[in-house]
Amino acid sequence: MTTATAVLAEQDIERRHDQNQYLTFVLGRETFALGILSIKEILEYSAPTEIPMMPAFIRGVVNLRGAAVPVVDLCARFGRQSTPVTKKTCVVIIETRVGEESHVIGVVVDAVNEVLEIPHSDIEPAPSFGASIRADFIQGMGKVRGKFVIILDVDRVLCIEEMEMLTQASADSGVVQSAA
Template identity: 70%
Template structure:
């Protein structure tokens, strides 16, 4: 009996349909100082090696400047500075995470400066606790939840709050108004 004849008599198992888990979400984890943070991978476009952004005058400290991404000027937000901490020190592991943010009507592409990118994790909804009411190292509205991973917590950020273009523009406008000389 040849191999072809033997294989044609073998039973072929029916394909198994796997239900997608709606209670499991993927998050890109990254470091800011010694803390681990995460964004949902939805909206994350790519991760770039650090390149020095071009400075933009009269921007708040958390806007490091812009980088050229395939011909488009993409603002770079320093998350440490956005969280009212000192600016991110640049090391060999520093990355810029390119994220699309905004509403369906108005999308914005932003770069987010982080100390290092770790990994993509799947975290079940059952392992995500609500943000703490007090004692957090950042604004409570910036936190989507606290994901429990391998016995430790990962701070899952609320992308819409952290990267609110309207809020960042208002801050930039108020900073510019303060630095304008009076007539």
Template identity: 60%
Template sequence: MANIIAHQKSSPQIDHESDSAQQYLTFQLGGELFALDILHVKEILEYGHVTPVPMTPTFIRGVINLRGAVVPVIDLYARFGRGLAEVTRRSCIVIVEVQHEEERHDIGVTVDAVNEVVELPPAEIEPAPAFGAKIRTDFIAGMGKLDGRFVILLDLAKVLSVDEMALLAEMGQGDHGNGE
């Protein structure tokens, strides 16, 4: 599978005033279409061996060795409170870069299947809904209109908040043990 390498953007916010289109990586998760700003995506890997880590919340699948670096892998489906995602032959790990204080961290997120990179002009992006989504509204940066349907644009800083995930781990959220 081809790697996608991109540069880090300074802000995860959607610029509704700009008329230039932004690029997003679209992917399937639990039968729904999601997207991440391509500037946060470093590469896409086939789902391979993930080493479970004892005493971690369910949404932490484990860690992988990425060119000598230990990278945590987060099950997005479980992070959204829906249980562990089923791993299939189309499952992928998307390596993203998130900013935490002054440091940047690589984190892997599991998705059911990667679709494509699309461009969305700001005019095709609506604000996050106040209700009706099956995930926390603070995880949603906006709703993009793509080929007559909506794609959920994720706010990566909120979904992969290092502080929040550490707090959930301390509180024992997700019944320790990652089900492996």
């Protein structure tokens, strides 16, 4: 095996290893996970700058090294009540891709737990019913220490097109309400 082939093989093993690693976090009383490959950083919570006429799940924007990054409240995105901000509340900065475009979005979580390696053999398919969030938001159910962790499909949860439609609908209803 040539040196270049060995390096490529090592990179492939490392990439597969990263694909099995998930950042776990808490929302309310449930534990969720996101693949670490989509996570850019974790920030201590500071109140985002609010933007008028946004849907309830968009808390506002934060300044990330000069760039305005939208912040999504995952509880509100899942149709739940927002949980109060505590010392453990964080903003996880995530990069999503839509075709060739990449988008950086922050998500508010109640607390970050740990990075876990969950082998593919320990991931069950998403349930078709009974989940507390939309089934299409769930990539799978990871078995960790005898309990299930909900592995989120980041591209569905933070789907830019869907969030833009909801933002437009929210703006339209604001116009209708103010005209009435």
